[in-house]
Amino acid sequence: MTTDAARTTGDEEEAEFLRAYDPRDFPPAAIVVDVVLLTIRAGRLSILLVERAGHPFKGAWALPGGFVEPDEDTDRAASRKLADETGLATFPGHLEQLRTYSSPDRDPRMRVVSVAYVGFMPDLPAPAAGSDAASARWWAFDDVVAEDGPALAFDHATIVADGVERARAKLEYTPLAASFTTEPFTLVDLRRVYEAVWGVELHVGNFRRKVLSTSGFVERLGVTSPPEGTRGRPAARYRRGDATILHPAMLRPGTLGADDADDDL
Amino acid sequence: MTTDAARTTGDEEEAEFLRAYDPRDFPPAAIVVDVVLLTIRAGRLSILLVERAGHPFKGAWALPGGFVEPDEDTDRAASRKLADETGLATFPGHLEQLRTYSSPDRDPRMRVVSVAYVGFMPDLPAPAAGSDAASARWWAFDDVVAEDGPALAFDHATIVADGVERARAKLEYTPLAASFTTEPFTLVDLRRVYEAVWGVELHVGNFRRKVLSTSGFVERLGVTSPPEGTRGRPAARYRRGDATILHPAMLRPGTLGADDADDDL
DNA sequence: GAAATAGTGTCTATAAGACAGTATAAA
DNA sequence: TTTATACTGTCTTATAGACACTATTTC
Numbered sequence: 001m002t003t004d005a006a007r008t009t010g011d012e013e014e015a016e017f018l019r020a021y022d023p024r025d026f027p028p029a030a031i032v033v034d035v036v037l038l039t040i041r042a043g044r045l046s047i048l049l050v051e052r053a054g055h056p057f058k059g060a061w062a063l064p065g066g067f068v069e070p071d072e073d074t075d076r077a078a079s080r081k082l083a084d085e086t087g088l089a090t091f092p093g094h095l096e097q098l099r100t101y102s103s104p105d106r107d108p109r110m111r112v113v114s115v116a117y118v119g120f121m122p123d124l125p126a127p128a129a130g131s132d133a134a135s136a137r138w139w140a141f142d143d144v145v146a147e148d149g150p151a152l153a154f155d156h157a158t159i160v161a162d163g164v165e166r167a168r169a170k171l172e173y174t175p176l177a178a179s180f181t182t183e184p185f186t187l188v189d190l191r192r193v194y195e196a197v198w199g200v201e202l203h204v205g206n207f208r209r210k211v212l213s214t215s216g217f218v219e220r221l222g223v224t225s226p227p228e229g230t231r232g233r234p235a236a237r238y239r240r241g242d243a244t245i246l247h248p249a250m251l252r253p254g255t256l257g258a259d260d261a262d263d264d265l
Numbered sequence: 266m267t268t269d270a271a272r273t274t275g276d277e278e279e280a281e282f283l284r285a286y287d288p289r290d291f292p293p294a295a296i297v298v299d300v301v302l303l304t305i306r307a308g309r310l311s312i313l314l315v316e317r318a319g320h321p322f323k324g325a326w327a328l329p330g331g332f333v334e335p336d337e338d339t340d341r342a343a344s345r346k347l348a349d350e351t352g353l354a355t356f357p358g359h360l361e362q363l364r365t366y367s368s369p370d371r372d373p374r375m376r377v378v379s380v381a382y383v384g385f386m387p388d389l390p391a392p393a394a395g396s397d398a399a400s401a402r403w404w405a406f407d408d409v410v411a412e413d414g415p416a417l418a419f420d421h422a423t424i425v426a427d428g429v430e431r432a433r434a435k436l437e438y439t440p441l442a443a444s445f446t447t448e449p450f451t452l453v454d455l456r457r458v459y460e461a462v463w464g465v466e467l468h469v470g471n472f473r474r475k476v477l478s479t480s481g482f483v484e485r486l487g488v489t490s491p492p493e494g495t496r497g498r499p500a501a502r503y504r505r506g507d508a509t510i511l512h513p514a515m516l517r518p519g520t521l522g523a524d525d526a527d528d529d530l
Numbered sequence: 531g532a533a534a535t536a537g538t539g540t541c542t543a544t545a546a547g548a549c550a551g552t553a554t555a556a557a
Numbered sequence: 558t559t560t561a562t563a564c565t566g567t568c569t570t571a572t573a574g575a576c577a578c579t580a581t582t583t584c
Contacts, residue, residue: 027335028293031367031378070292070376074367100365100380102296102339111335113296113378115365188536206574208537213572226582232535233581248572249514453563471547473564478545491555497562498554513545538579545572552565
C-alpha cells in the first residue's frame with residue numbers, strides 16, 4: 001500500500017499543509033509529570049512528598065513534578081524534576097512511566113493531564129544544597145495511607161497507590177530490587193528490599209536459593225570487609241547481573257487469587 | 266500536618282486564587298488517544314488501522330483515535346473513538362491504557378501528546394453502517410511489521426509494537442484471552458487465542474489441564490449442540506470465570522531469559 | 531565458648547513438559 | 558468402520574515451601 005510515488009507527492013502537499021496550520025484549532029491542555037519516588041528508609045518503604053507552598057492545595061502534600069517544557073518529552077521532564085528535587089546531577093536509580101491521569105477536573109485551574117512516573121532509588125543521605133527541596137521529605141508509605149496521614153493534593157493519593165502497586169509487581173519479574181540498594185550489596189540487603197516493598201517476611205534460605213538460581217539476577221563479588229562495628233559472619237557482596245527479567249519470577253507470598261486492580265474501563 | 270483550620274483558610278484563599286488564574290501561563294499541548302485494537306481473524310492476531318485521508322501522513326495507515334474533548338478523560342475518549350470506529354454502541358471487549366507518547370516532534374503540526382490504549386475484542390462481523398470506518402481495515406499483525414508492510418503514520422509503529430507486547434504479557438497473568446472470544450467459547454477457541462497472540466503452538470493436553478486447574482479462569486456450561494456442518498466430538502462450552510488474575514500464571518513458552526523491553530529511561 | 535549473623539542441605543508438595551492413550555461425534 | 562475432533566492419564570522434571578543444620582565472625 002502507499003507507494004513511494006504517492007508519498008513523495010504527499011510530502012510536498014504536506015509541507016504546504018503545515019505552513020497553513022493553526023495550532024489553536026484544538027482543545028488545549030497543560031502537561032505535567034508527577035513522580036512516585038520510592039526508597040527504603042529504616043526498613044520501611046518510603047515516598048518523597050513535597051509540601052505545596054502555593055495554591056491550589058496550599059499546605060497539602062504532593063508528588064514531586066511539574067510542567068513539561070515545549071522541547072522535552074515526559075521522560076526527560078521526569079528525570080529533570082528528580083535531579084532538581086534530589087540535588088543530584090543524574091538520578092541514581094530506576095525510573096519508568098506509570099500511567100496518565102486525565103480526569104477533566106483533577107486540577108481546579110484548568111485542564112492538566114499528568115503523566116505519572118515511578119522511581120526506585122537507594123537511601124542516599126540528602127544533599128539538600130542547591131535543591132528545590134526545602135519543603136520535601138520522605139514519608140513512610142504506611143504513614144501516608146494511614147487514617148491520620150497527610151492530606152494529598154489533586155488525585156495524588158490514587159497515583160501513589162498505583163505507583164506502589166507497580167513497584168510491588170516489578171519486583172516479581174524484574175531484578176529491579178537492586179535499584180533500591182547501593183552496590184555492592186548483600187543478599188540480606190536485597191531480601192530487606194523485598195520485605196519492605198511487599199510488606200511481608202521472606203524465608204531466608206528459600207530466598208537465597210531463588211536469587212542465586214535465577215541466572216543474571218546478581219553477580220557475586222566475594223566477601224569484602226564488612227562495615228565497622230558489625231558482628232557475626234561477614235556477608236558476601238554482589239552486584240546486579242545482566243538479566244532484565246527474572247525467569248521464573250520471584251513469587252510474592254499471599255497472592256492467592258484476589259489482588260491487583262488493573263486499569264480497565 | 267495541614268490542620269483542618271489551615272485547610273479552611275486555604276479554601277477561601279484558593280477560591281480567590283482560582284478567580285485570578287490565567288491558564289495561558291503554561292506551555293499548551295493537544296491531547297489525543299490512539300488505540301491498538303486487536304482481534305483474532307482467521308487464526309491470526311490482527312489490528313485495526315485507518316488510512317489517513319488528510320495531512321499529515323496522508324495515505325499512510327494510523328491507529329484509530331483522535332482528540333480528547335475538554336469534558337472527558339482519556340478513558341472515555343478511547344471508548345468513544347472505538348464506538349465510532351466499530352459502529353457498535355458499546356465496545357464489546359477489554360480496553361486499558363497502554364502508555365503515553367510525548368516526543369516533542371512526534372506530530373509535525375504542534376505539540377501533541379498521545380495517550381495510547383490497547384483493546385481486545387472478538388472477531389465480529391463488521392457493522393459498517395453509520396461508522397467512521399470507511400477507510401478502516403483489519404491487518405494481520407505479521408503483515409504490518411513485515412518488510413513490505415504498510416507505512417505507519419507518526420510513531421504508530423512503536424505504539425503497535427508496545428501494544429502487542431502488552432497483549433502478550435496480559436495473557437500470561439490475566440484471563441483476558443476470553444475477551445477475544447464470544448461466549449460461550451470452547452477450550453479450543455481459547456487455545457487458538459493464545460496461539461495467535463503468542464505466535465506459538467501450545468500442547469493440547471497441558472493447556473487444558475492448566476486452564477481447568479486455575480480457579481476462576483473459566484466456568485463450564487456443558488456440551489451444547491455444535492455449529493452446523495462440524496464433524497467429530499462436540500466440544501464443551503465455557504464462559505469466563507470471576508478471576509481477574511491467574512494464579513499461577515500461564516507460562517509463555519520460549520521465554521528463556523531474553524525478552525521484554527520495558528520503559529526505562 | 532556464647533552470641534550474632536551468614537549460609538547449606540534435604541524432604542515434600544505443586545505445577546509444568548512430554549507423550550500416549552480413550553471418547554464421541556459425522557460420513 | 559474410518560475419520561475427525563475432543564478429552565484423559567501418567568511419567569518425569571523443575572521449582573517452591575518448610576525446616577533443620579553448619580560456618581564464620583566479634584566479644
